[in-house]
Amino acid sequence: MPKLGMEPIRRRALIDATIEAIGEVGSLDVTVSQIAERAGVSAALAHHYFGGKEELFLATMRELLVRLGEAARQGLGRARTPRDRISALIAACFSADQFEPATIAAWLVFYVRAQSSESARRLFRIYARRLDSNLRFAFRQLTGTTDAVRLAEATAAMIDGLWLRHALKDGPPDPETAVALVEDFVDDALDARGRPAS
Amino acid sequence: MPKLGMEPIRRRALIDATIEAIGEVGSLDVTVSQIAERAGVSAALAHHYFGGKEELFLATMRELLVRLGEAARQGLGRARTPRDRISALIAACFSADQFEPATIAAWLVFYVRAQSSESARRLFRIYARRLDSNLRFAFRQLTGTTDAVRLAEATAAMIDGLWLRHALKDGPPDPETAVALVEDFVDDALDARGRPAS
Amino acid sequence: MPKLGMEPIRRRALIDATIEAIGEVGSLDVTVSQIAERAGVSAALAHHYFGGKEELFLATMRELLVRLGEAARQGLGRARTPRDRISALIAACFSADQFEPATIAAWLVFYVRAQSSESARRLFRIYARRLDSNLRFAFRQLTGTTDAVRLAEATAAMIDGLWLRHALKDGPPDPETAVALVEDFVDDALDARGRPAS
Amino acid sequence: MPKLGMEPIRRRALIDATIEAIGEVGSLDVTVSQIAERAGVSAALAHHYFGGKEELFLATMRELLVRLGEAARQGLGRARTPRDRISALIAACFSADQFEPATIAAWLVFYVRAQSSESARRLFRIYARRLDSNLRFAFRQLTGTTDAVRLAEATAAMIDGLWLRHALKDGPPDPETAVALVEDFVDDALDARGRPAS
DNA sequence: AATGAATGAGCCTTCATTCAT
DNA sequence: AATGAATGAAGGCTCATTCAT
Numbered sequence: 001m002p003k004l005g006m007e008p009i010r011r012r013a014l015i016d017a018t019i020e021a022i023g024e025v026g027s028l029d030v031t032v033s034q035i036a037e038r039a040g041v042s043a044a045l046a047h048h049y050f051g052g053k054e055e056l057f058l059a060t061m062r063e064l065l066v067r068l069g070e071a072a073r074q075g076l077g078r079a080r081t082p083r084d085r086i087s088a089l090i091a092a093c094f095s096a097d098q099f100e101p102a103t104i105a106a107w108l109v110f111y112v113r114a115q116s117s118e119s120a121r122r123l124f125r126i127y128a129r130r131l132d133s134n135l136r137f138a139f140r141q142l143t144g145t146t147d148a149v150r151l152a153e154a155t156a157a158m159i160d161g162l163w164l165r166h167a168l169k170d171g172p173p174d175p176e177t178a179v180a181l182v183e184d185f186v187d188d189a190l191d192a193r194g195r196p197a198s
Numbered sequence: 199m200p201k202l203g204m205e206p207i208r209r210r211a212l213i214d215a216t217i218e219a220i221g222e223v224g225s226l227d228v229t230v231s232q233i234a235e236r237a238g239v240s241a242a243l244a245h246h247y248f249g250g251k252e253e254l255f256l257a258t259m260r261e262l263l264v265r266l267g268e269a270a271r272q273g274l275g276r277a278r279t280p281r282d283r284i285s286a287l288i289a290a291c292f293s294a295d296q297f298e299p300a301t302i303a304a305w306l307v308f309y310v311r312a313q314s315s316e317s318a319r320r321l322f323r324i325y326a327r328r329l330d331s332n333l334r335f336a337f338r339q340l341t342g343t344t345d346a347v348r349l350a351e352a353t354a355a356m357i358d359g360l361w362l363r364h365a366l367k368d369g370p371p372d373p374e375t376a377v378a379l380v381e382d383f384v385d386d387a388l389d390a391r392g393r394p395a396s
Numbered sequence: 397m398p399k400l401g402m403e404p405i406r407r408r409a410l411i412d413a414t415i416e417a418i419g420e421v422g423s424l425d426v427t428v429s430q431i432a433e434r435a436g437v438s439a440a441l442a443h444h445y446f447g448g449k450e451e452l453f454l455a456t457m458r459e460l461l462v463r464l465g466e467a468a469r470q471g472l473g474r475a476r477t478p479r480d481r482i483s484a485l486i487a488a489c490f491s492a493d494q495f496e497p498a499t500i501a502a503w504l505v506f507y508v509r510a511q512s513s514e515s516a517r518r519l520f521r522i523y524a525r526r527l528d529s530n531l532r533f534a535f536r537q538l539t540g541t542t543d544a545v546r547l548a549e550a551t552a553a554m555i556d557g558l559w560l561r562h563a564l565k566d567g568p569p570d571p572e573t574a575v576a577l578v579e580d581f582v583d584d585a586l587d588a589r590g591r592p593a594s
Numbered sequence: 595m596p597k598l599g600m601e602p603i604r605r606r607a608l609i610d611a612t613i614e615a616i617g618e619v620g621s622l623d624v625t626v627s628q629i630a631e632r633a634g635v636s637a638a639l640a641h642h643y644f645g646g647k648e649e650l651f652l653a654t655m656r657e658l659l660v661r662l663g664e665a666a667r668q669g670l671g672r673a674r675t676p677r678d679r680i681s682a683l684i685a686a687c688f689s690a691d692q693f694e695p696a697t698i699a700a701w702l703v704f705y706v707r708a709q710s711s712e713s714a715r716r717l718f719r720i721y722a723r724r725l726d727s728n729l730r731f732a733f734r735q736l737t738g739t740t741d742a743v744r745l746a747e748a749t750a751a752m753i754d755g756l757w758l759r760h761a762l763k764d765g766p767p768d769p770e771t772a773v774a775l776v777e778d779f780v781d782d783a784l785d786a787r788g789r790p791a792s
Numbered sequence: 793a794a795t796g797a798a799t800g801a802g803c804c805t806t807c808a809t810t811c812a813t
Numbered sequence: 814a815a816t817g818a819a820t821g822a823a824g825g826c827t828c829a830t831t832c833a834t
Contacts, residue, residue, distance in 0.1 A: 598834075627824080641826060647826090
């Protein structure tokens with residue numbers, strides 16, 4: 001039954017369906033029909049609203065990025081100290097939303113996509129830069145600039161690595177352990193900084 | 199004119215071509231024809247020798263895994279202390295061979311493939327388990343068992359994360375910095391271990 | 397806000413938009429949406445008023461035919477002699493209205509359409525018959541019946557041919573030259589008639 | 595049963611099938627599958643050999659043009675006088691090959707195509723220019739240069755017009771009458787030239 | 793040993809058309 | 814009077830795969 005104002009609803013449904021479908025299949029080899037069916041609409045409608053498969057994927061990536069950005073922003077808002085800010089960023093990356101199997105899978109898949117699609121890469125750069133600069137900024141208040149850069153990179157790498165490994169694990173996601181590993185790393189690294197001559 | 203004993207030559211050429219092609223395109227969306235052309239043979243021949251695209255990909259993954267395994271084995275052979283063994287493993291992961299753009303891309307792509315292909319996942323498990331157990335074994339000689347597990351996982355995660363990030367960078371690979379980051383992490387972590395109450 | 401008496405306005409707008417669209421694209425491969433947009437209405441409305449694409453095309457053809465018919469009638473009204481009548485018909489075919497690029501293109505396109513659509517062919521027959529009989533009638537007053545048929549056919553053919561060739565030319569239409577060519581042909585033909593044995 | 599050297603055979607079969615299919619349907623709205631089926635092959639093969647529908651159409655046009663060119667060349671070879679050359683060109687345009695219903699339809703359809711496809715237009719220009727220059731050359735030997743241009747254009751137009759009209763006629767083609775009309779036109783025109791003051 | 797020939801299956805995309813509002 | 818919403822049907826194209834040579 002056609003109603004007015006369906007567009008945002010359909011777009012949202014299609015994007016969610018895309019995440020689910022990619023999550024289930026574990027790759028971008030998902031047909032528009034599969035996605036549309038999951039969203040309860042025809043494939044033609046997906047094209048109608050997004051223009052094509054490529055754009056649907058891009059919109060989905062953007063959504064993923066936005067969600068992560070919001071999680072980070074909220075966490076940062078509640079943080080009081082620089083060390084808190086770092087924890088907030090780590091927590092955001094492993095928050096329930098982000099760590100659902102389908103979401104992890106979708107992230108990973110888009111990560112790879114970024115290798116071959118210029119538009120995808122552009123989107124990812126924005127995300128990477130934002131996370132990095134947030135981390136760097138927090139670290140800088142705890143160490144010198146040079147170390148901040150290093151530590152920010154290492155932290156980001158570990159986060160990504162844990163994501164990656166979770167994407168391949170069979171069992172349920174285990175965000176607590178992941179967070180603990182990164183936190184320990186940060187603690188140790190900052191600790192070592194404070195005691196230069198060991 | 200058909201020659202005798204061409205099989206190993208062709209197989210090798212096709213596997214190399216697969217790595218190159220995937221590296222260039224940045225995804226598994228490579229046609230058998232493209233690969234075959236790059237190897238200087240017909241697409242039909244690829245099927246003749248491998249049975250199908252799937253098997254060609256699997257063989258290529260296996261090759262990648264073997265190469266990494268060999269790099270690790272060689273490094274471990276020269277290592278004298280447990281700490282040396284850890285460094286050897288890190289170095290192997292970032293050795294010149296492994297860190298060529300095409301290879302990084304191929305790894306990443308196969309990583310994702312593992313999500314949807316049971317056979318691919320099986321192969322990767324073997325690799326992950328071997329790296330993990332090697333790391334764990336070395337760490338266990340420097341820390342307690344519990345910490346060894348944790349540290350091994352964190353180290354492996356950081357390595358994977360650095361790989362991932364390099365896969366998306368535009369510039370030339372920078373293995374030295376990557377190695378330094380991981381080594382620092384290990385140093386700091388072991389350091390912290392030795393001085394429990396900080 | 398819906399207004400009353402919109403029907404004729406919309407129909408006219410849609411027909412004009414059809415001519416323009418066909419003229420611009422140079423073929424019948426025009427979507428109903430494109431036409432509707434050009435007319436400033438929704439595609440659904442086009443169906444509402446015409447019933448379908450086919451009927452819209454047919455209505456457009458009819459319009460084209462009517463315009464040509466009117467141009468001819470007006471010219472014939474002012475003609476005094478049989479020879480004048482011939483000139484009037486020629487002039488009508490190359491009158492400004494008919495010789496606009498979009499109109500030429502539309503004519504040509506519909507001409508082809510007539511090959512595959514019975515209804516389109518029927519419309520064209522009416523036009524062709526009317527032009528032919530007008531020409532024949534005029535010629536008959538200047539020559540014998542047999543020759544009149546021949547000359548009418550030749551004249552009509554030349555007119556159509558000149559149209560065709562103009563449809564493919566890049567530059568601006570050149571009705572004067574076209575008219576001159578046909579007039580010369582008629583003159584020469586009639587001349588030859590008068591002097592049978594050469 | 596796959597054999598070697600099939601390519602030229604298949605190409606030829608596909609081109610012939612294209613002409614037939616277009617001729618039967620009377621428009622370019624022919625699917626590749628229809629054409630392929632008529633040629634006794636799969637649609638995929640058509641793409642394999644031609645790359646796409648567009649190229650298949652272009653190749654078909656080229657073939658049509660070549661056939662016409664050959665008919666003209668043969669006729670010209672046998673012509674002794676300038677007037678003979680003109681007749682030869684006219685005859686070529688209405689020769690049995692060219693005047694088959696399917697061929698006429700295909701010509702007409704491609705003629706229209708030229709309006710929207712740059713590549714098609716380019717091909718047609720070549721044909722038009724060649725026919726024109728041949729005609730002009732012959733006329734120039736019989737009249738002054740200025741008249742030659744005019745007469746060549748008028749002749750070409752009449753030929754095209756007769757083609758056009760035949761394309762829409764239901765009955766069987768009637769090349770003799772068509773040729774007679776054009777020949778009469780040429781005769782009368784040349785006659786008139788010779789007797790300037792009437 | 794190697795390949796040209798050939799195809800079936802499947803996907804993206806377009807578009808005319810319908811319907812409820 | 815007019816339109817946004819929605820879809821079924823169909824077409825072009827790609828590609829892995831097979832087969833006879």
